[in-house]
Amino acid sequence: MRVEHLPLARLTTLGVGGMAEVWTVENLEDLKKATQAPYRVLGNGSNLLVSDKGVRERVIRLSGEFAAWSPDLSGWVGAGALLPSLLQAAARLGLSGLEGLYGIPAQVGGAVRMNAGTRFGEMKDALEAVEVFHDGALHLYQPHELGFGYRRSALPPGGIVTRVRFRLSPTSPEAVQARMALVDGARKGQPKRKSAGCAFKNPPGDSAGRLIDAMGLKGTRVGRAMISHEHGNFLVNLGGATAAELFALVKRVQSVLPLELEWEVWGEVEAPEVSV
Numbered sequence: 422m423r424v425e426h427l428p429l430a431r432l433t434t435l436g437v438g439g440m441a442e443v444w445t446v447e448n449l450e451d452l453k454k455a456t457q458a459p460y461r462v463l464g465n466g467s468n469l470l471v472s473d474k475g476v477r478e479r480v481i482r483l484s485g486e487f488a489a490w491s492p493d494l495s496g497w498v499g500a501g502a503l504l505p506s507l508l509q510a511a512a513r514l515g516l517s518g519l520e521g522l523y524g525i526p527a528q529v530g531g532a533v534r535m536n537a538g539t540r541f542g543e544m545k546d547a548l549e550a551v552e553v554f555h556d557g558a559l560h561l562y563q564p565h566e567l568g569f570g571y572r573r574s575a576l577p578p579g580g581i582v583t584r585v586r587f588r589l590s591p592t593s594p595e596a597v598q599a600r601m602a603l604v605d606g607a608r609k610g611q612p613k614r615k616s617a618g619c620a621f622k623n624p625p626g627d628s629a630g631r632l633i634d635a636m637g638l639k640g641t642r643v644g645r646a647m648i649s650h651e652h653g654n655f656l657v658n659l660g661g662a663t664a665a666e667l668f669a670l671v672k673r674v675q676s677v678l679p680l681e682l683e684w685e686v687w688g689e690v691e692a693p694e695v696s697v
């Protein structure tokens with residue numbers, strides 16, 4: 422186990438966030454120690470807006486046996502494994518079931534927690550079983566027990582996903598690659614700049630990006646944070662943005678549209694007093 426003081430800007434895709442005590446755990450003993458004080462669990466940091474002041478709680482990262490997986494994707498897959506690596510393996514092996522998650526830069530645990538997905542498929546549909554650490558021990562769940570919905574799950578309080586088993590069916594590498602290419606095609610309008618994916622959930626039957634676009638908000642800037650010209654639901658860091666600047670954009674959008682934040686906010690984030 423390693424305990425380090427690190428800026429969370431380095432561990433999040435938006436590239437913002439202050440200092441935290443980061444506990445990298447390798448096994449169950451580590452996890453038991455790390456969870457003896459208030460904590461948060463970090464995946465790949467791809468859905469997080471972290472305060473410029475950082476967070477007070479311990480930040481737990483999964484490594485060692487909680488990030489391990491066998492190259493044939495059989496058996497348990499550690500929650501710290503990266504989805505893009507697993508999808509690459511699935512394509513090579515011709516195993517179908519994960520294609521809808523193509524392009525999502527998440528760890529398995531973060532994707533379970535968020536029920537990450539696209540209109541081609543969600544994490545919940547790819548799962549056979551989920552192992553969750555809570556109340557000092559590991560517990561096994563069937564997917565239907567975890568309250569999955571659109572970008573939502575109901576893990577037990579304080580629950581840390583440690584491992585999953587996927588439900589994959591054998592087909593051909595070509596068939597899997599073709600489906601992944603289809604999902605990739607649906608992402609063509611998404612910007613390459615630093616982001617945390619879509620900032621807001623889509624309201625039923627509509628697209629938050631379309632609504633933000635229709636309000637003429639694309640290109641709105643606060644400091645080094647901007648509503649992408651390419652896709653209205655991507656609030657991007659142009660380089661050197663602060664959490665406060667990004668949050669000011671969130672507030673600007675919410676002042677004209679009743680959209681629910683998809684990003685999770687860690688720590689105290691306040692928008693600066695600026696007119697945008």
Ligand code: FAD
Nearest residue numbers: 464465466467468527528530531532534535537538582618
């Ligand atoms: P983090 O952002 O680190 O954490 C998110 C939440 O999960 C936090 O509450 C955290 O505490 C919790 N968590 C993390 N690991 C665990 C664990 N092991 N156990 C319990 N809780 C845990 N999302 C989509 O759904 N669809 C998309 O198409 C999509 N496209 C994206 C494209 C880009 C370029 C980017 C940057 C993001 C995109 N996202 C998308 C958003 C993001 O990838 C997902 O929300 C993803 O599920 C977050 O996973 P993560 O591992 O990064 O989790």
Ligand code: EPU
Nearest residue numbers: 539540607610618619621622623628630631634651652653
């Ligand atoms: N649109 C606009 N202007 C914009 C953006 C979009 O008019 O600025 C229009 C598009 O032309 C299209 C419609 O809105 O007709 C939907 O857009 P898109 O296909 O880009 O899908 P989305 O609803 O914005 C959702 C997910 C993405 C996921 C894609 C692909 C949410 C909040 N977003 O985006 O997920 O990658 O579909 O399936 O559910 C995420 O959750 O972080 C995320 C990136």
